[in-house]
Amino acid sequence: MELYEEKARLRKELKKRRHNLNNDTRKEKSEQIAQTFYQIKEFKEASSVFCYLSYMDEVDTTRLVKYILKKNLKLYVPKIINNEEMVATRLRKMADLEPDKIGILTPKTGEILLESIDIAITPGLGFTKRCERLGYGRGYYDRWFSKNHVKIKIGVAFETQLVSSLPLEKTDIAMDILITEKKVIKKK
Numbered sequence: 001m002e003l004y005e006e007k008a009r010l011r012k013e014l015k016k017r018r019h020n021l022n023n024d025t026r027k028e029k030s031e032q033i034a035q036t037f038y039q040i041k042e043f044k045e046a047s048s049v050f051c052y053l054s055y056m057d058e059v060d061t062t063r064l065v066k067y068i069l070k071k072n073l074k075l076y077v078p079k080i081i082n083n084e085e086m087v088a089t090r091l092r093k094m095a096d097l098e099p100d101k102i103g104i105l106t107p108k109t110g111e112i113l114l115e116s117i118d119i120a121i122t123p124g125l126g127f128t129k130r131c132e133r134l135g136y137g138r139g140y141y142d143r144w145f146s147k148n149h150v151k152i153k154i155g156v157a158f159e160t161q162l163v164s165s166l167p168l169e170k171t172d173i174a175m176d177i178l179i180t181e182k183k184v185i186k187k188k
C-alpha cells in the first residue's frame with residue numbers, strides 16, 4: 001500500500017476510536033490532560049505558548065487556553081490562511097474569537113507570531129511512544145513547525161490514539177513530549 005493510502009486508512013480508524021469515547025469521557029480525560037500539563041516543568045518555565053482551539057472530538061483545550069490567559073502568558077492560536085498555510089495569531093481574550101468557515105474558533109484580530117515560542121500544544125489523530133505524529137492530512141502543522149522556532153512541541157491525545165507505529169515521511173515532525181490522560185512521554 002502507498003504511504004499516503006496507509007495514512008488515510010489510519011486516520012479513518014483513529015477518528016473512529018476517538019469518536020467512540022463519549023462526550024463526558026472526552027471532557028474528563030481532557031481535564032486530566034490539562035492538569036498534567038499545568039504541572040510539567042516545561043510549562044511552569046514558559047512565557048509564551050501556542051495552543052490549538054479544540055474542535056469536535058479533539059482533546060478539549062478550552063479550559064487550558066483560559067488558564068494560559070489568566071496566567072498572563074503570551075498566547076498564540078492557529079489561523080488557517082489558505083490551503084497550505086497556518087499562522088500563529090496572538091490571542092488576548094476569548095471575546096476576540098469567532099468561528100471560521102468550518103466552525104473552528106479563530107481570532108478576529110491579533111498580530112502574527114514572528115519570534116520564537118516556548119511551547120506549542122499540538123493536536124493529532126495518532127501518536128507513537130516515540131512521539132511521532134499523524135495529523136489531519138493537510139500538512140499545516142508540519143509546515144508551520146518547519147518555518148517557526150518552537151522550543152518544545154507538546155502533543156496532546158487520548159490514550160486510545162496511541163499506536164505502535166505510523167507511516168511517516170521526511171516532512172513529518174515529531175513532538176518532544178506527548179501527554180495523554182494516563183501518562184507523559186518524553187522523546188528519547
Ligand SMILES: Nc1ncnc2c1ncn2[C@@H]1O[C@H](COP(=O)(O)OP(=O)(O)OP(=O)(O)O)[C@@H](O)[C@H]1O
Pocket residue numbers: 007133134135136137138139140141142143146169171172
Ligand atoms: N514542510 C513541508 N513542506 C512541503 N510540504 C509538506 C511539508 N510538510 C508536509 N508537507 C506535505 O503536506 C501533505 C500533508 O502532510 P501530512 O500527510 O503529513 O499531513 P498531517 O501531518 O497529517 O497534517 P497536519 O500537520 O495538518 O495535521 C503531504 O503531501 C506532505 O508531503
Ligand SMILES: [Mg+2]
Pocket residue numbers: 133134135139142171172173
Ligand atoms: Mg504530517
